[in-house]
Amino acid sequence: MSTVTTSVSAARHQLVSFNGRLVGPDDNGYDEARKVYNAMIDRRPAFIAHCTTGDEVSQVIGFARAHDLPIAVRGGGHNGAGLGTVDGGVVIDLSPMNGVRVDPVARRARVGGGATWGDVDRATGEHGLATPSGIIASTGVGGLTLGGGLGHLTRRFGLTIDNLLEAEVVLASGRRVWANAESHPDLFWAIRGGGGNFGVVTSFVFRLHEVGTVIGGPTFWSLDDAAEVLAAYREFLPAAPRELNGFFAFASVPPGPPFPEELHLRKVCGIVWCYVGGDEAAAAAAMKPLLDSVPAPLLHGPGPMPHAALQSAFDGVYPAGHQWYWRADFVKEIPDAAIAGHVRFGSAMPTWQSTMHLYPIDGAAHDVAAGDSAWSYRDATWATVYAGVDPDPANTGAIRDWSVGYQEALHPYSAGGAYVNMMMNEGQERVRASYGGNYDRLARIKATYDPDNVFRINQNIRPSA
Numbered sequence: 057m058s059t060v061t062t063s064v065s066a067a068r069h070q071l072v073s074f075n076g077r078l079v080g081p082d083d084n085g086y087d088e089a090r091k092v093y094n095a096m097i098d099r100r101p102a103f104i105a106h107c108t109t110g111d112e113v114s115q116v117i118g119f120a121r122a123h124d125l126p127i128a129v130r131g132g133g134h135n136g137a138g139l140g141t142v143d144g145g146v147v148i149d150l151s152p153m154n155g156v157r158v159d160p161v162a163r164r165a166r167v168g169g170g171a172t173w174g175d176v177d178r179a180t181g182e183h184g185l186a187t188p189s190g191i192i193a194s195t196g197v198g199g200l201t202l203g204g205g206l207g208h209l210t211r212r213f214g215l216t217i218d219n220l221l222e223a224e225v226v227l228a229s230g231r232r233v234w235a236n237a238e239s240h241p242d243l244f245w246a247i248r249g250g251g252g253n254f255g256v257v258t259s260f261v262f263r264l265h266e267v268g269t270v271i272g273g274p275t276f277w278s279l280d281d282a283a284e285v286l287a288a289y290r291e292f293l294p295a296a297p298r299e300l301n302g303f304f305a306f307a308s309v310p311p312g313p314p315f316p317e318e319l320h321l322r323k324v325c326g327i328v329w330c331y332v333g334g335d336e337a338a339a340a341a342a343m344k345p346l347l348d349s350v351p352a353p354l355l356h357g358p359g360p361m362p363h364a365a366l367q368s369a370f371d372g373v374y375p376a377g378h379q380w381y382w383r384a385d386f387v388k389e390i391p392d393a394a395i396a397g398h399v400r401f402g403s404a405m406p407t408w409q410s411t412m413h414l415y416p417i418d419g420a421a422h423d424v425a426a427g428d429s430a431w432s433y434r435d436a437t438w439a440t441v442y443a444g445v446d447p448d449p450a451n452t453g454a455i456r457d458w459s460v461g462y463q464e465a466l467h468p469y470s471a472g473g474a475y476v477n478m479m480m481n482e483g484q485e486r487v488r489a490s491y492g493g494n495y496d497r498l499a500r501i502k503a504t505y506d507p508d509n510v511f512r513i514n515q516n517i518r519p520s521a
């Protein structure tokens with residue numbers, strides 16, 4: 057019997073009050089259960105524990121520690137670096153804990169640690185409410201929130217963590233605690249940006265905002281106009297009202313409706329807009345200065361839609377099971393030399409799903425000071441991501457080379473670190489750079505809550521000595 061088979065057998069004997077599913081290498085469904093979103097990640101855990109309660113999470117942590125098995129925590133499984141799984145260890149899979157309870161009067165939502173943003177947006181959307189999140193509905197609430205959370209509502213309502221009111225955390229000791237401004241405030245500070253380093257979050261409580269219909273969708277321009285559009289965008293967006301979010305992108309027009317056939321698969325640059333808190337006329341007025349200052353677009357598509365519809369608008373372009381390789385950086389400004397680099401690499405996207413996004417992190421995200429949460433880059437204006445994506449494993453080298461080449465060429469114009477949720481496994485110095493002045497405090501809090509670094513399958517913050 058192999059060691060990994062022994063582990064799952066021992067777990068079945070010892071975890072007597074575990075009611076979730078334990079899936080080991082000899083079980084039907086093992087290959088399905090060990091899959092994560094990025095098909096480049098192919099790891100073989102000792103077993104996957106589908107946990108249904110915080111108590112079960114606690115039991116599995118105890119078992120893994122007693123058997124000296126590494127622990128990975130899987131929320132939505134979207135992490136590009138594959139941090140939701142581990143070779144030869146235990147995966148705590150939180151996907152059964154995906155409940156969402158909305159209190160429309162208090163404007164709060166309590167969300168299970170394994171929910172996806174689609175689960176949340178659907179439930180809150182029924183009440184015309186929302187909290188800031190990411191741009192693809194299948195992304196996990198767990199990983200996205202703990203790393204920060206950037207999306208269409210960032211400029212209006214801040215990062216996802218800026219709307220986190222409290223969280224229930226299962227610690228490395230197996231103890232379950234609530235972290236908020238009054239209870240374990242140091243832990244609450246750390247989980248707002250510090251990733252899964254401090255424990256397993258089984259419940260999140262978010263503040264909700266009135267976000268019924270938004271004016272959302274892309275404007276696409278010819279690549280010939282990319283330098284001009286990006287130069288105009290870098291001036292326009294930071295001065296635009298907070299109601300308007302717009303991330304700049306290099307992408308290919310998706311090959312299907314609602315996009316006109318003549319544009320299908322054409323490489324373009326674009327801005328994906330989201331205007332919140334006003335009608336089409338207000339959105340048009342907010343976008344006008346930019347649109348008036350650049351050449352005519354190939355397509356101008358923003359229109360009214362429920363927020364939840366915008367949140368899932370690109371899900372079809374990015375289904376699970378494709379190869380992903382991405383790199384990232386924070387930037388404060390975009391000098392002319394950086395624009396030249398963007399146009400060069402943006403015009404050379406190796407596959408049609410490969411893309412570059414510049415996510416705005418100004419507006420309400422700048423209302424929070426760098427030391428008020430673990431997320432330190434409050435003075436950056438954008439988070440860039442260079443994402444190579446393709447269904448065919450034969451293209452893995454091409455997407456990786458493009459992403460790495462792009463990031464290395466543009467890194468000299470960056471602020472130093474990167475958004476941890478959009479990094480690969482890039483080494484300890486890169487993690488340290490990404491937390492800037494907050495790293496040492498994070499390391500001290502890690503030493504308090506997880507001195508043995510039980511939670512290390514993440515962008516790891518090492519416990520201070």
Ligand SMILES: Cc1cc2nc3c(=O)[nH]c(=O)nc-3n(C[C@H](O)[C@H](O)[C@H](O)COP(=O)(O)OP(=O)(O)OC[C@H]3O[C@@H](n4cnc5c(N)ncnc54)[C@H](O)[C@@H]3O)c2cc1C
Pocket residue numbers: 092093128129130131132133134135136138139140141150169170189190191192194195196197198199200201202203204205206207251252253255256257258374477478513514515
């Ligand atoms: C298609 C796509 C679109 C994306 N869009 C955005 C976007 O718009 N905005 C944005 O900010 N990010 C975005 N991301 C990045 C995303 O935030 C990260 O990939 C994030 O890690 C995903 O979280 P997850 O729970 O799905 O991942 P997982 O792989 O399950 O987990 C990622 C990490 O978080 C930890 N973790 C997850 N859940 C918990 C929990 N409940 N408790 C403790 N630790 C936990 C895991 O241990 C692991 O270290 C996107 C990613 C993809 C692939």
